[in-house]
Amino acid sequence: MAAPGGGGAGPLAVAGGVTALGLFFLVGARWIEGEAAYAGVGPRAFPVLIGAGLTVLGLALCGAVARGQPFPDTGERARWAPLAWIAGGLAAATVTLVPAGFPVAAALLFAATARAFGSRRLLRDALSGLGLGAVTWLLFARGLGVSLPGWFG
Amino acid sequence: MDTLAALGQGFVVAAAPVNLLFAFVGAFLGTAVGVLPGVGPALTVALLLPVTYTLAPTASFIMFAGVYYGAMYGGSTTSILINTPGESASIVTALEGNRMARRGRGAAALATAAIGSFVAGTLGTVGLTALAPLLVSVALAFGPAEYFCLMVLAFTTVSAVLGSSRLRGAVSLFFGLGLGLIGIDTQTGQARFTLGFPALLDGIGVVIVVVGLFAVGETLYVASR
Numbered sequence: 456m457a458a459p460g461g462g463g464a465g466p467l468a469v470a471g472g473v474t475a476l477g478l479f480f481l482v483g484a485r486w487i488e489g490e491a492a493y494a495g496v497g498p499r500a501f502p503v504l505i506g507a508g509l510t511v512l513g514l515a516l517c518g519a520v521a522r523g524q525p526f527p528d529t530g531e532r533a534r535w536a537p538l539a540w541i542a543g544g545l546a547a548a549t550v551t552l553v554p555a556g557f558p559v560a561a562a563l564l565f566a567a568t569a570r571a572f573g574s575r576r577l578l579r580d581a582l583s584g585l586g587l588g589a590v591t592w593l594l595f596a597r598g599l600g601v602s603l604p605g606w607f608g
Numbered sequence: 609m610d611t612l613a614a615l616g617q618g619f620v621v622a623a624a625p626v627n628l629l630f631a632f633v634g635a636f637l638g639t640a641v642g643v644l645p646g647v648g649p650a651l652t653v654a655l656l657l658p659v660t661y662t663l664a665p666t667a668s669f670i671m672f673a674g675v676y677y678g679a680m681y682g683g684s685t686t687s688i689l690i691n692t693p694g695e696s697a698s699i700v701t702a703l704e705g706n707r708m709a710r711r712g713r714g715a716a717a718l719a720t721a722a723i724g725s726f727v728a729g730t731l732g733t734v735g736l737t738a739l740a741p742l743l744v745s746v747a748l749a750f751g752p753a754e755y756f757c758l759m760v761l762a763f764t765t766v767s768a769v770l771g772s773s774r775l776r777g778a779v780s781l782f783f784g785l786g787l788g789l790i791g792i793d794t795q796t797g798q799a800r801f802t803l804g805f806p807a808l809l810d811g812i813g814v815v816i817v818v819v820g821l822f823a824v825g826e827t828l829y830v831a832s833r
Contacts (some may be wrong), residue, residue, distance in 0.1 A: 473779055480786055480801070489798040498798040508782045515775055527772065537831035545824065571831045584761055599660050 466526045470516035477509025540571035557596075557603045561588025615737070622670060630667045634674025641675075642682020646692035646819035652679035677729050684721035688714060690821050696814070702822075703770075787812055 484502035494596035520526075544567020548560040565584025566577055574580055595601040641652045656675050657761065660668035669780065683698035689703030700723060708717040767777035790801045791811025802808040 473783070476783070476786065480789070483801055487798055487800055489793075489796045493795075498793040498800060499794045501785075502800060503783055505786050505789060509779070509786060512775065512779045512782060515784070516779065519775060533832045538746055541824075541828055541831055544774055567828065568831075595655070598658075599655050601655065 466520045467517065470513055470520050472513075472515055474510055474513030477506050477511070477513050480506030480509060482506075512568070537571035540567050544571070545566055553604055555604075556606045557586050557592045558588035558606065560589065561585070611737075621666060627667060627670050630663070630671045631674040635678040636674075638675035639682040640678075642679035643685050643694070645686055645692050645817045645823040646694035647679075648683070648697070648815070649676055649679040651815070652676075652682075654794035668810075678726070680729065681722060681725040684725070685718065688717045688721065689828065692826050693818075694822070695818060699822075751782025784817075787817065 465513065480502050482583040484506060487498050487502065491500075499509060514524045544564045548564035551563060552560040562581045562584035566580040567589065569580040570577065591605055592605060596603045622631075622727055626713040634656075637656055641647055641655060642649065647655070653672060653675055659673055663671065677831055680697070682692045684701045684705065687698040687702035688709050691702055691706040693699045704707040705717040705721060706716075708714065763781055767781040768774050771777050788811070790808055792799050792809055
């Protein structure tokens, strides 16, 4: 990411994101209906407060980045491929949980996370995930009565 | 001295070997389930409820007590070893204990957490038994203004004292407050920032935030280095 010592695209993107989130809360507060219930404090009060606070803090963060204040950084470059694998695994597990069941979702998530950490043996990882997911499902769904989807619905 | 007599009788019942065995089983199960990130003490007790259906009431109460204390302690294991506090109570354990573990003193950190949990649980139970009637009047004297002051104290302390930058601490605080805005306003019943998704009407639960922030976040951080 950025070199240690502050500055760079990463911290600036974070500061910009915070400002954008503050503006989102501020603008979104206009769409909330409802009258002020007590002492002028209604459902719009806290969104406006938090939106204004986030916007001000985001601008302050942008200023800090522009001034070159040091951000805590290990100095190593972040690798994006493992992030993509884990995010993809999480998305796949979320999507397949209800149609395909908990063991299948666990297998997908386990295999994707193992791949993110550098394992190349996808079949072994998927089978391990399937086994772990099945044991967990048995323990929780059969043993404790938690409603988890089993094998394919 | 009625209380002491009743307490004495309770200790006699609890000291029976079979009840001690149930306490051990409860503590074991509670620790095992409390280790899971995202599953806090209350959820652990709720999950393990069916285990006690077949037991006598005394035994199931004793087992529940074991489950509760085990769950309170269980969150420290993942906090110290893999920097993944499973619930909000274990976050401070993760801050200090993980640093100890990285320096090779993980066993000392785990032992400290266990002994601390035991001492704190004992003192807490004794305090509850002895002082609860006295503190009722104090608790009832807490009104909305006092709760608000407590909240402001907690927010400013955590965001300004933890970490190296007050600005980033304040950003985290406001981001968390913003996440809490999503859902139905409890005072007026208005839906806020649900973006048309009915699933967001209940808001974003604390368990989801904790698991997403600590478990998934830590995994992403470690994998990307």
